[in-house]
Amino acid sequence: MENLPETLYVDPISVSYCTTPTDSTAADHAKIEQCIQLLHEPLHREEALAILNKVHERRIKDMPVLLWNANNVSYILLQEILSAYKLLSPPTLTRKEATRVCNALALIQAMATHPETRMKIVKAKLPVYIYPFMNTTESHVKHFDYLRLTSLGIIGALVKSEDTNSPDIIHFLLETELFPLCLRCMEVGGELAKTVAAFIISKILMYEEGQRYCGTFPERFYAVSNVLANTIDQFPGKPPSQLLKHILTCFMRLTDVSRARDALSKCYPAKLRDPAYINFACEDMAVRRLADQVLHNVTVHRTFG
Structure with missing residues:
Protein backbone atom coordinates (compact mmCIF):
# COMPACT_ATOMS: atom_id res chain seq x y z
CA MET A 1 0.00 0.00 0.00
CA GLU A 2 2.97 2.36 -0.42
CA ASN A 3 1.86 3.63 -3.81
CA LEU A 4 -1.28 5.58 -4.57
CA PRO A 5 -3.74 3.67 -6.74
CA GLU A 6 -3.22 3.90 -10.48
CA THR A 7 -6.75 5.24 -10.94
CA LEU A 8 -5.53 8.55 -9.58
CA TYR A 9 -3.16 8.94 -12.51
CA VAL A 10 -5.89 8.39 -15.10
CA ASP A 11 -7.66 11.39 -16.59
CA PRO A 12 -11.27 10.66 -15.59
CA ILE A 13 -12.70 12.76 -18.42
CA SER A 14 -10.65 11.51 -21.34
CA VAL A 15 -9.95 7.89 -20.44
CA SER A 16 -11.94 6.04 -17.82
CA TYR A 17 -15.39 7.30 -18.89
CA CYS A 18 -14.67 6.42 -22.51
CA THR A 19 -13.57 2.85 -21.83
CA THR A 20 -16.17 0.28 -22.82
CA PRO A 21 -17.32 -1.66 -19.74
CA THR A 22 -16.48 -5.35 -19.80
CA ASP A 23 -18.86 -8.17 -18.92
CA SER A 24 -18.14 -9.84 -15.61
CA THR A 25 -17.18 -13.49 -15.32
CA ALA A 26 -18.07 -15.91 -12.56
CA ALA A 27 -14.57 -15.37 -11.16
CA ASP A 28 -15.13 -11.59 -11.14
CA HIS A 29 -18.39 -12.01 -9.27
CA ALA A 30 -16.75 -14.30 -6.74
CA LYS A 31 -13.90 -11.86 -6.13
CA ILE A 32 -16.28 -8.92 -5.74
CA GLU A 33 -18.52 -10.84 -3.35
CA GLN A 34 -15.51 -11.96 -1.32
CA CYS A 35 -14.22 -8.38 -1.05
CA ILE A 36 -17.65 -7.11 -0.08
CA GLN A 37 -17.63 -9.57 2.80
CA LEU A 38 -14.15 -8.38 3.81
CA LEU A 39 -15.37 -4.78 3.85
CA HIS A 40 -17.46 -5.68 6.87
CA GLU A 41 -14.33 -6.75 8.77
CA PRO A 42 -12.39 -3.64 9.94
CA LEU A 43 -9.06 -5.48 9.99
CA HIS A 44 -9.40 -6.46 6.32
CA ARG A 45 -11.22 -3.38 5.02
CA GLU A 46 -8.15 -1.58 3.69
CA GLU A 47 -7.10 -4.62 1.68
CA ALA A 48 -10.64 -5.13 0.35
CA LEU A 49 -10.86 -1.50 -0.79
CA ALA A 50 -7.57 -1.82 -2.67
CA ILE A 51 -8.63 -5.04 -4.42
CA LEU A 52 -12.05 -3.66 -5.36
CA ASN A 53 -10.37 -0.57 -6.78
CA LYS A 54 -8.20 -2.80 -8.99
CA VAL A 55 -11.35 -4.57 -10.19
CA HIS A 56 -12.93 -1.16 -10.85
CA GLU A 57 -9.99 -0.24 -13.11
CA ARG A 58 -11.03 -3.11 -15.39
CA ARG A 59 -14.46 -1.47 -15.81
CA ILE A 60 -16.54 -4.52 -14.86
CA LYS A 61 -20.01 -3.67 -16.15
CA ASP A 62 -22.24 -4.65 -13.22
CA MET A 63 -19.80 -4.00 -10.38
CA PRO A 64 -21.44 -0.64 -9.39
CA VAL A 65 -24.83 -2.34 -9.07
CA LEU A 66 -23.36 -5.14 -6.96
CA LEU A 67 -21.75 -2.58 -4.65
CA TRP A 68 -24.89 -0.48 -4.30
CA ASN A 69 -27.16 -3.45 -3.60
CA ALA A 70 -24.79 -5.09 -1.13
CA ASN A 71 -25.80 -4.71 2.49
CA ASN A 72 -24.16 -1.71 4.23
CA VAL A 73 -21.47 -1.13 1.56
CA SER A 74 -22.52 2.49 0.93
CA TYR A 75 -22.49 3.10 4.68
CA ILE A 76 -19.01 1.57 4.98
CA LEU A 77 -17.69 3.79 2.19
CA LEU A 78 -19.24 6.78 3.92
CA GLN A 79 -17.50 5.78 7.17
CA GLU A 80 -14.17 5.75 5.32
CA ILE A 81 -14.84 9.25 4.02
CA LEU A 82 -15.95 10.64 7.38
CA SER A 83 -12.93 9.16 9.16
CA ALA A 84 -10.63 11.33 7.02
CA TYR A 85 -12.30 14.64 7.95
CA LYS A 86 -10.37 15.02 11.18
CA LEU A 87 -7.11 14.77 9.20
CA LEU A 88 -7.91 17.72 6.94
CA SER A 89 -7.63 20.58 9.44
CA PRO A 90 -4.94 20.83 10.52
CA PRO A 91 -3.71 18.92 7.45
CA THR A 92 -2.22 15.74 8.90
CA LEU A 93 -3.47 13.26 6.28
CA THR A 94 -0.64 10.91 5.32
CA ARG A 95 -0.02 9.34 1.93
CA LYS A 96 -1.16 5.94 3.20
CA GLU A 97 -4.37 7.38 4.66
CA ALA A 98 -5.01 9.28 1.41
CA THR A 99 -4.64 6.04 -0.55
CA ARG A 100 -7.25 4.33 1.60
CA VAL A 101 -9.86 7.09 1.32
CA CYS A 102 -9.16 7.48 -2.41
CA ASN A 103 -9.88 3.77 -2.87
CA ALA A 104 -13.25 4.31 -1.17
CA LEU A 105 -13.95 7.38 -3.32
CA ALA A 106 -13.07 5.45 -6.48
CA LEU A 107 -15.83 2.94 -5.70
CA ILE A 108 -18.34 5.78 -5.36
CA GLN A 109 -17.05 7.06 -8.70
CA ALA A 110 -17.83 3.64 -10.18
CA MET A 111 -21.41 3.98 -8.99
CA ALA A 112 -21.56 7.52 -10.37
CA THR A 113 -20.73 6.23 -13.86
CA HIS A 114 -23.45 3.57 -14.00
CA PRO A 115 -26.94 4.51 -15.27
CA GLU A 116 -28.65 2.31 -12.66
CA THR A 117 -26.82 3.79 -9.67
CA ARG A 118 -26.01 7.38 -10.72
CA MET A 119 -29.25 8.93 -9.50
CA LYS A 120 -29.35 6.70 -6.44
CA ILE A 121 -26.13 8.16 -5.06
CA VAL A 122 -27.43 11.66 -5.83
CA LYS A 123 -30.72 11.01 -4.02
CA ALA A 124 -28.72 9.64 -1.09
CA LYS A 125 -26.68 12.91 -1.21
CA LEU A 126 -23.41 10.95 -1.16
CA PRO A 127 -21.56 13.55 -3.29
CA VAL A 128 -22.00 16.17 -0.55
CA TYR A 129 -19.70 14.16 1.71
CA ILE A 130 -16.78 14.55 -0.70
CA TYR A 131 -17.01 18.35 -0.77
CA PRO A 132 -14.60 18.86 2.17
CA PHE A 133 -11.86 17.14 0.15
CA MET A 134 -12.42 19.60 -2.71
CA ASN A 135 -12.20 22.50 -0.26
CA THR A 136 -8.64 21.76 0.88
CA THR A 137 -5.99 24.40 0.17
CA GLU A 138 -2.75 22.40 0.32
CA SER A 139 -1.42 23.06 -3.17
CA HIS A 140 2.03 21.49 -2.93
CA VAL A 141 1.20 18.18 -1.26
CA LYS A 142 0.66 15.48 -3.88
CA HIS A 143 -1.61 13.20 -1.93
CA PHE A 144 -3.95 16.09 -1.13
CA ASP A 145 -4.16 16.83 -4.83
CA TYR A 146 -4.88 13.14 -5.56
CA LEU A 147 -7.68 13.37 -3.01
CA ARG A 148 -9.07 16.44 -4.80
CA LEU A 149 -8.73 14.71 -8.17
CA THR A 150 -10.51 11.54 -7.07
CA SER A 151 -13.32 13.63 -5.59
CA LEU A 152 -13.60 15.62 -8.81
CA GLY A 153 -13.75 12.30 -10.66
CA ILE A 154 -17.04 11.50 -8.91
CA ILE A 155 -18.57 14.82 -9.98
CA GLY A 156 -17.12 14.40 -13.47
CA ALA A 157 -18.82 11.02 -13.74
CA LEU A 158 -22.16 12.52 -12.70
CA VAL A 159 -22.06 15.30 -15.31
CA LYS A 160 -20.38 13.33 -18.11
CA SER A 161 -23.41 11.37 -19.22
CA GLU A 162 -26.21 13.46 -20.69
CA ASP A 163 -29.55 11.77 -20.13
CA THR A 164 -33.01 12.55 -18.76
CA ASN A 165 -31.60 12.75 -15.22
CA SER A 166 -28.94 15.32 -16.09
CA PRO A 167 -30.99 18.46 -15.29
CA ASP A 168 -31.81 17.02 -11.85
CA ILE A 169 -28.13 16.26 -11.25
CA ILE A 170 -27.10 19.78 -12.27
CA HIS A 171 -29.79 21.23 -9.97
CA PHE A 172 -28.51 19.11 -7.08
CA LEU A 173 -24.90 20.20 -7.64
CA LEU A 174 -25.79 23.88 -7.84
CA GLU A 175 -28.15 23.69 -4.86
CA THR A 176 -25.44 22.09 -2.73
CA GLU A 177 -22.88 24.80 -3.69
CA LEU A 178 -20.58 22.57 -5.71
CA PHE A 179 -19.65 25.39 -8.08
CA PRO A 180 -17.38 27.41 -5.72
CA LEU A 181 -15.55 24.19 -4.84
CA CYS A 182 -14.73 23.59 -8.50
CA LEU A 183 -13.31 27.12 -8.65
CA ARG A 184 -11.24 26.37 -5.54
CA CYS A 185 -9.85 23.24 -7.22
CA MET A 186 -8.90 25.29 -10.27
CA GLU A 187 -7.08 27.74 -8.04
CA VAL A 188 -5.07 25.31 -5.91
CA GLY A 189 -5.16 22.00 -7.76
CA GLY A 190 -2.55 20.45 -10.02
CA GLU A 191 -2.84 20.42 -13.79
CA LEU A 192 -5.15 17.42 -13.96
CA ALA A 193 -7.38 18.64 -11.12
CA LYS A 194 -7.68 22.01 -12.87
CA THR A 195 -8.62 20.26 -16.10
CA VAL A 196 -11.34 18.10 -14.53
CA ALA A 197 -12.73 21.08 -12.58
CA ALA A 198 -12.88 23.17 -15.77
CA PHE A 199 -14.60 20.25 -17.53
CA ILE A 200 -17.25 20.08 -14.78
CA ILE A 201 -17.88 23.82 -14.98
CA SER A 202 -18.22 23.63 -18.77
CA LYS A 203 -20.78 20.83 -18.43
CA ILE A 204 -22.79 22.77 -15.82
CA LEU A 205 -22.83 25.78 -18.16
CA MET A 206 -24.48 23.66 -20.84
Whole structure:
Protein backbone atom coordinates (compact mmCIF):
# COMPACT_ATOMS: atom_id res chain seq x y z
CA MET A 1 0.00 0.00 0.00
CA GLU A 2 2.97 2.36 -0.42
CA ASN A 3 1.86 3.63 -3.81
CA LEU A 4 -1.28 5.58 -4.57
CA PRO A 5 -3.74 3.67 -6.74
CA GLU A 6 -3.22 3.90 -10.48
CA THR A 7 -6.75 5.24 -10.94
CA LEU A 8 -5.53 8.55 -9.58
CA TYR A 9 -3.16 8.94 -12.51
CA VAL A 10 -5.89 8.39 -15.10
CA ASP A 11 -7.66 11.39 -16.59
CA PRO A 12 -11.27 10.66 -15.59
CA ILE A 13 -12.70 12.76 -18.42
CA SER A 14 -10.65 11.51 -21.34
CA VAL A 15 -9.95 7.89 -20.44
CA SER A 16 -11.94 6.04 -17.82
CA TYR A 17 -15.39 7.30 -18.89
CA CYS A 18 -14.67 6.42 -22.51
CA THR A 19 -13.57 2.85 -21.83
CA THR A 20 -16.17 0.28 -22.82
CA PRO A 21 -17.32 -1.66 -19.74
CA THR A 22 -16.48 -5.35 -19.80
CA ASP A 23 -18.86 -8.17 -18.92
CA SER A 24 -18.14 -9.84 -15.61
CA THR A 25 -17.18 -13.49 -15.32
CA ALA A 26 -18.07 -15.91 -12.56
CA ALA A 27 -14.57 -15.37 -11.16
CA ASP A 28 -15.13 -11.59 -11.14
CA HIS A 29 -18.39 -12.01 -9.27
CA ALA A 30 -16.75 -14.30 -6.74
CA LYS A 31 -13.90 -11.86 -6.13
CA ILE A 32 -16.28 -8.92 -5.74
CA GLU A 33 -18.52 -10.84 -3.35
CA GLN A 34 -15.51 -11.96 -1.32
CA CYS A 35 -14.22 -8.38 -1.05
CA ILE A 36 -17.65 -7.11 -0.08
CA GLN A 37 -17.63 -9.57 2.80
CA LEU A 38 -14.15 -8.38 3.81
CA LEU A 39 -15.37 -4.78 3.85
CA HIS A 40 -17.46 -5.68 6.87
CA GLU A 41 -14.33 -6.75 8.77
CA PRO A 42 -12.39 -3.64 9.94
CA LEU A 43 -9.06 -5.48 9.99
CA HIS A 44 -9.40 -6.46 6.32
CA ARG A 45 -11.22 -3.38 5.02
CA GLU A 46 -8.15 -1.58 3.69
CA GLU A 47 -7.10 -4.62 1.68
CA ALA A 48 -10.64 -5.13 0.35
CA LEU A 49 -10.86 -1.50 -0.79
CA ALA A 50 -7.57 -1.82 -2.67
CA ILE A 51 -8.63 -5.04 -4.42
CA LEU A 52 -12.05 -3.66 -5.36
CA ASN A 53 -10.37 -0.57 -6.78
CA LYS A 54 -8.20 -2.80 -8.99
CA VAL A 55 -11.35 -4.57 -10.19
CA HIS A 56 -12.93 -1.16 -10.85
CA GLU A 57 -9.99 -0.24 -13.11
CA ARG A 58 -11.03 -3.11 -15.39
CA ARG A 59 -14.46 -1.47 -15.81
CA ILE A 60 -16.54 -4.52 -14.86
CA LYS A 61 -20.01 -3.67 -16.15
CA ASP A 62 -22.24 -4.65 -13.22
CA MET A 63 -19.80 -4.00 -10.38
CA PRO A 64 -21.44 -0.64 -9.39
CA VAL A 65 -24.83 -2.34 -9.07
CA LEU A 66 -23.36 -5.14 -6.96
CA LEU A 67 -21.75 -2.58 -4.65
CA TRP A 68 -24.89 -0.48 -4.30
CA ASN A 69 -27.16 -3.45 -3.60
CA ALA A 70 -24.79 -5.09 -1.13
CA ASN A 71 -25.80 -4.71 2.49
CA ASN A 72 -24.16 -1.71 4.23
CA VAL A 73 -21.47 -1.13 1.56
CA SER A 74 -22.52 2.49 0.93
CA TYR A 75 -22.49 3.10 4.68
CA ILE A 76 -19.01 1.57 4.98
CA LEU A 77 -17.69 3.79 2.19
CA LEU A 78 -19.24 6.78 3.92
CA GLN A 79 -17.50 5.78 7.17
CA GLU A 80 -14.17 5.75 5.32
CA ILE A 81 -14.84 9.25 4.02
CA LEU A 82 -15.95 10.64 7.38
CA SER A 83 -12.93 9.16 9.16
CA ALA A 84 -10.63 11.33 7.02
CA TYR A 85 -12.30 14.64 7.95
CA LYS A 86 -10.37 15.02 11.18
CA LEU A 87 -7.11 14.77 9.20
CA LEU A 88 -7.91 17.72 6.94
CA SER A 89 -7.63 20.58 9.44
CA PRO A 90 -4.94 20.83 10.52
CA PRO A 91 -3.71 18.92 7.45
CA THR A 92 -2.22 15.74 8.90
CA LEU A 93 -3.47 13.26 6.28
CA THR A 94 -0.64 10.91 5.32
CA ARG A 95 -0.02 9.34 1.93
CA LYS A 96 -1.16 5.94 3.20
CA GLU A 97 -4.37 7.38 4.66
CA ALA A 98 -5.01 9.28 1.41
CA THR A 99 -4.64 6.04 -0.55
CA ARG A 100 -7.25 4.33 1.60
CA VAL A 101 -9.86 7.09 1.32
CA CYS A 102 -9.16 7.48 -2.41
CA ASN A 103 -9.88 3.77 -2.87
CA ALA A 104 -13.25 4.31 -1.17
CA LEU A 105 -13.95 7.38 -3.32
CA ALA A 106 -13.07 5.45 -6.48
CA LEU A 107 -15.83 2.94 -5.70
CA ILE A 108 -18.34 5.78 -5.36
CA GLN A 109 -17.05 7.06 -8.70
CA ALA A 110 -17.83 3.64 -10.18
CA MET A 111 -21.41 3.98 -8.99
CA ALA A 112 -21.56 7.52 -10.37
CA THR A 113 -20.73 6.23 -13.86
CA HIS A 114 -23.45 3.57 -14.00
CA PRO A 115 -26.94 4.51 -15.27
CA GLU A 116 -28.65 2.31 -12.66
CA THR A 117 -26.82 3.79 -9.67
CA ARG A 118 -26.01 7.38 -10.72
CA MET A 119 -29.25 8.93 -9.50
CA LYS A 120 -29.35 6.70 -6.44
CA ILE A 121 -26.13 8.16 -5.06
CA VAL A 122 -27.43 11.66 -5.83
CA LYS A 123 -30.72 11.01 -4.02
CA ALA A 124 -28.72 9.64 -1.09
CA LYS A 125 -26.68 12.91 -1.21
CA LEU A 126 -23.41 10.95 -1.16
CA PRO A 127 -21.56 13.55 -3.29
CA VAL A 128 -22.00 16.17 -0.55
CA TYR A 129 -19.70 14.16 1.71
CA ILE A 130 -16.78 14.55 -0.70
CA TYR A 131 -17.01 18.35 -0.77
CA PRO A 132 -14.60 18.86 2.17
CA PHE A 133 -11.86 17.14 0.15
CA MET A 134 -12.42 19.60 -2.71
CA ASN A 135 -12.20 22.50 -0.26
CA THR A 136 -8.64 21.76 0.88
CA THR A 137 -5.99 24.40 0.17
CA GLU A 138 -2.75 22.40 0.32
CA SER A 139 -1.42 23.06 -3.17
CA HIS A 140 2.03 21.49 -2.93
CA VAL A 141 1.20 18.18 -1.26
CA LYS A 142 0.66 15.48 -3.88
CA HIS A 143 -1.61 13.20 -1.93
CA PHE A 144 -3.95 16.09 -1.13
CA ASP A 145 -4.16 16.83 -4.83
CA TYR A 146 -4.88 13.14 -5.56
CA LEU A 147 -7.68 13.37 -3.01
CA ARG A 148 -9.07 16.44 -4.80
CA LEU A 149 -8.73 14.71 -8.17
CA THR A 150 -10.51 11.54 -7.07
CA SER A 151 -13.32 13.63 -5.59
CA LEU A 152 -13.60 15.62 -8.81
CA GLY A 153 -13.75 12.30 -10.66
CA ILE A 154 -17.04 11.50 -8.91
CA ILE A 155 -18.57 14.82 -9.98
CA GLY A 156 -17.12 14.40 -13.47
CA ALA A 157 -18.82 11.02 -13.74
CA LEU A 158 -22.16 12.52 -12.70
CA VAL A 159 -22.06 15.30 -15.31
CA LYS A 160 -20.38 13.33 -18.11
CA SER A 161 -23.41 11.37 -19.22
CA GLU A 162 -26.21 13.46 -20.69
CA ASP A 163 -29.55 11.77 -20.13
CA THR A 164 -33.01 12.55 -18.76
CA ASN A 165 -31.60 12.75 -15.22
CA SER A 166 -28.94 15.32 -16.09
CA PRO A 167 -30.99 18.46 -15.29
CA ASP A 168 -31.81 17.02 -11.85
CA ILE A 169 -28.13 16.26 -11.25
CA ILE A 170 -27.10 19.78 -12.27
CA HIS A 171 -29.79 21.23 -9.97
CA PHE A 172 -28.51 19.11 -7.08
CA LEU A 173 -24.90 20.20 -7.64
CA LEU A 174 -25.79 23.88 -7.84
CA GLU A 175 -28.15 23.69 -4.86
CA THR A 176 -25.44 22.09 -2.73
CA GLU A 177 -22.88 24.80 -3.69
CA LEU A 178 -20.58 22.57 -5.71
CA PHE A 179 -19.65 25.39 -8.08
CA PRO A 180 -17.38 27.41 -5.72
CA LEU A 181 -15.55 24.19 -4.84
CA CYS A 182 -14.73 23.59 -8.50
CA LEU A 183 -13.31 27.12 -8.65
CA ARG A 184 -11.24 26.37 -5.54
CA CYS A 185 -9.85 23.24 -7.22
CA MET A 186 -8.90 25.29 -10.27
CA GLU A 187 -7.08 27.74 -8.04
CA VAL A 188 -5.07 25.31 -5.91
CA GLY A 189 -5.16 22.00 -7.76
CA GLY A 190 -2.55 20.45 -10.02
CA GLU A 191 -2.84 20.42 -13.79
CA LEU A 192 -5.15 17.42 -13.96
CA ALA A 193 -7.38 18.64 -11.12
CA LYS A 194 -7.68 22.01 -12.87
CA THR A 195 -8.62 20.26 -16.10
CA VAL A 196 -11.34 18.10 -14.53
CA ALA A 197 -12.73 21.08 -12.58
CA ALA A 198 -12.88 23.17 -15.77
CA PHE A 199 -14.60 20.25 -17.53
CA ILE A 200 -17.25 20.08 -14.78
CA ILE A 201 -17.88 23.82 -14.98
CA SER A 202 -18.22 23.63 -18.77
CA LYS A 203 -20.78 20.83 -18.43
CA ILE A 204 -22.79 22.77 -15.82
CA LEU A 205 -22.83 25.78 -18.16
CA MET A 206 -24.48 23.66 -20.84
CA TYR A 207 -27.72 23.92 -18.90
CA GLU A 208 -29.92 26.97 -18.51
CA GLU A 209 -29.86 26.68 -14.73
CA GLY A 210 -26.06 26.72 -14.77
CA GLN A 211 -26.00 29.75 -17.04
CA ARG A 212 -28.45 31.55 -14.78
CA TYR A 213 -26.36 30.67 -11.73
CA CYS A 214 -23.20 32.18 -13.22
CA GLY A 215 -24.60 34.94 -15.40
CA THR A 216 -27.32 36.55 -13.29
CA PHE A 217 -25.26 37.88 -10.37
CA PRO A 218 -22.13 39.98 -11.11
CA GLU A 219 -20.14 38.56 -8.18
CA ARG A 220 -20.62 35.01 -9.46
CA PHE A 221 -19.74 35.92 -13.03
CA TYR A 222 -16.55 37.74 -12.02
CA ALA A 223 -15.56 34.90 -9.67
CA VAL A 224 -15.80 32.46 -12.60
CA SER A 225 -14.18 34.68 -15.23
CA ASN A 226 -11.32 35.69 -12.92
CA VAL A 227 -10.48 32.07 -12.05
CA LEU A 228 -10.58 31.05 -15.71
CA ALA A 229 -8.34 33.97 -16.70
CA ASN A 230 -5.93 33.43 -13.81
CA THR A 231 -5.62 29.74 -14.71
CA ILE A 232 -4.49 30.69 -18.21
CA ASP A 233 -1.97 33.15 -16.74
CA GLN A 234 -0.50 30.49 -14.44
CA PHE A 235 1.18 28.84 -17.44
CA PRO A 236 4.14 30.90 -18.70
CA GLY A 237 4.30 28.71 -21.79
CA LYS A 238 1.52 26.81 -23.50
CA PRO A 239 -1.35 25.76 -21.26
CA PRO A 240 -2.30 22.07 -21.54
CA SER A 241 -4.51 21.60 -24.59
CA GLN A 242 -7.37 19.88 -22.73
CA LEU A 243 -7.40 22.52 -20.01
CA LEU A 244 -7.41 25.34 -22.57
CA LYS A 245 -10.24 23.64 -24.45
CA HIS A 246 -12.43 23.40 -21.34
CA ILE A 247 -11.69 27.00 -20.32
CA LEU A 248 -12.60 28.24 -23.78
CA THR A 249 -15.77 26.14 -23.66
CA CYS A 250 -16.70 27.82 -20.37
CA PHE A 251 -16.22 31.25 -21.93
CA MET A 252 -18.18 30.19 -25.01
CA ARG A 253 -21.16 29.16 -22.89
CA LEU A 254 -20.98 32.37 -20.89
CA THR A 255 -21.35 34.32 -24.14
CA ASP A 256 -24.80 32.74 -24.46
CA VAL A 257 -25.88 34.86 -21.47
CA SER A 258 -26.45 38.47 -22.52
CA ARG A 259 -25.24 40.09 -19.28
CA ALA A 260 -22.20 37.84 -19.11
CA ARG A 261 -21.38 38.48 -22.77
CA ASP A 262 -21.60 42.21 -22.16
CA ALA A 263 -19.17 41.93 -19.24
CA LEU A 264 -16.82 39.67 -21.23
CA SER A 265 -16.55 42.34 -23.92
CA LYS A 266 -14.64 44.34 -21.31
CA CYS A 267 -12.88 41.69 -19.20
CA TYR A 268 -12.09 38.83 -21.60
CA PRO A 269 -8.45 37.86 -20.93
CA ALA A 270 -5.89 39.88 -22.91
CA LYS A 271 -3.95 36.72 -23.77
CA LEU A 272 -6.98 35.20 -25.47
CA ARG A 273 -7.44 38.38 -27.51
CA ASP A 274 -3.84 38.27 -28.76
CA PRO A 275 -3.55 36.54 -32.19
CA ALA A 276 0.11 35.72 -31.51
CA TYR A 277 -0.77 33.95 -28.26
CA ILE A 278 -3.65 32.10 -29.90
CA ASN A 279 -1.32 30.90 -32.67
CA PHE A 280 1.21 29.83 -30.04
CA ALA A 281 -1.18 28.15 -27.60
CA CYS A 282 -3.69 26.43 -29.90
CA GLU A 283 -1.90 23.56 -31.62
CA ASP A 284 -5.15 21.63 -32.06
CA MET A 285 -7.26 23.12 -34.86
CA ALA A 286 -10.52 22.39 -33.02
CA VAL A 287 -9.26 24.38 -30.02
CA ARG A 288 -8.11 27.17 -32.36
CA ARG A 289 -11.54 27.39 -33.95
CA LEU A 290 -13.12 27.49 -30.50
CA ALA A 291 -10.80 30.34 -29.45
CA ASP A 292 -11.65 32.27 -32.63
CA GLN A 293 -15.39 31.76 -32.10
CA VAL A 294 -15.32 32.96 -28.49
CA LEU A 295 -13.31 36.04 -29.48
CA HIS A 296 -15.76 36.71 -32.32
CA ASN A 297 -18.71 36.48 -29.92
CA VAL A 298 -17.05 38.87 -27.50
CA THR A 299 -15.81 41.45 -30.00
CA VAL A 300 -18.94 41.47 -32.20
CA HIS A 301 -21.03 42.21 -29.11
CA ARG A 302 -18.59 44.95 -28.10
CA THR A 303 -18.78 46.55 -31.53
CA PHE A 304 -22.45 46.11 -32.40
CA GLY A 305 -24.18 45.15 -29.14
